[in-house]
Amino acid sequence: MAEILNTSNCNECAFRSVLFENLNHEELDYLNFYKTEKKFLKGEFIAEENDPINEFLYLKKGLVKLFKVDRNQREHIISIAKPLNFVGFLSVFSNKKYQYSIKAIEDSIVCYIDLAPLKETLVRNGLFAMEVLEKLNKITDDILGKRLNICSKQLRGRIAFILLYFSREVYFRPSFELPLSRKEIAELIEMSTENVIRILSEFRKDQIISIAGSEIEILNMEALERIDKFG
Amino acid sequence: MAEILNTSNCNECAFRSVLFENLNHEELDYLNFYKTEKKFLKGEFIAEENDPINEFLYLKKGLVKLFKVDRNQREHIISIAKPLNFVGFLSVFSNKKYQYSIKAIEDSIVCYIDLAPLKETLVRNGLFAMEVLEKLNKITDDILGKRLNICSKQLRGRIAFILLYFSREVYFRPSFELPLSRKEIAELIEMSTENVIRILSEFRKDQIISIAGSEIEILNMEALERIDKFG
DNA sequence: CGCGGCTTTGATGTTCATCAAGTAAAGTGG
């Protein structure tokens, strides 16, 4: 399934300064020894709910979704994770099993670090632990904030919110290709697929966005921001 | 406003083993020096959104709500915190300011530990940091899980959920006094006050619960669980 | 070619918030 890559060394990783600022060369070499790097194609599972958590994993490249499936087989997307978001952070220190599934929504590269040596390093290096603590705190803050935001808005506001999210926080451009199907967007912001489509069309008619398949361009940013804020 | 208590020593605190298992006597004495204990009456503010976070705080006794106020003056309750939930955990390591307000919903005692010496101790003692990491992870997992749960249910299911929550996780009894007004329950599970009342009355008519003011008794636990699960 | 999945639009009905009005409870000032 997932292709195992010719693993690069953490010491040379571009993300080192962002993620592991407080580790020295020895510590990095140590973790590097317990590290695997895997490549996933769009649509492939990276982890499945109830799998045991044996590794700490983070996204080096790509885009993934974290989601749960409820008793009616309906998916609920908890969060979209992009590189530098520690994907495995949500439950890695509090649970033995994944509480959700992870799937690549763009071709992705994921680093796997065995959990035991990582924990060892955390215990040995308090600065590193503090760093992880801060990042974890930030990520969960962010997820929870977005969830509260979505919960308290009505549909037009939710669509505006999610479009602004992709534009501002993922692609850094006013035009982008939606990495999610209409159905997945519905699952992310808790509404029906039909209404996702309907409201997107509405925005198109109002000249707020233009749509070509999954290609979206935001034409009137101010209007969208107003809808996000007051909708 | 809040009464400052004759501070007890952390070394003798009953919660020590639960919260600070991995600290030795010296470390505890050190933190104890930077600790204040305050008492709040029901309804009093413990912290307000945008206050600077200078202390790490945790609830020793009582019950508090964490909430935000939106642009329409409507409150949104993020979470109810009970003793042993680190109240200040949500943003304490990721933000300089509180992202939400905290208010006592029962008479409460809160411990304040200055943030700087706490962080110092975290850096010096990796085991302690690891412990905090695990607890923080658990708490945010829990809050997020509940939020997702609430978002994906309709109203009857939400009411069932929140009644079961108080019964199972807060009071450990089938009968209890609701610490929240009907309005606050509405703010916690994102619905209108009128519908909270309506559905509670419905449950009363169906003999699932009995109501006497804020006194609630669950009469038919199985029915409530069914509604929680399938509603 | 035909099948299944994704997208789109319209029609219909349900769920829910809002409005209105009334009662009970709880605080406030004389």
Next chain:
DNA sequence: CCACTTTACTTGATGAACATCAAAGCCGCG
């Protein structure tokens, strides 16, 4: 302690927001 005000609670009626159903077009794939 009682009139007065305010706040919480309650019920019913109405309409808006939204999900669901139905049908049709579109595309990729075996």
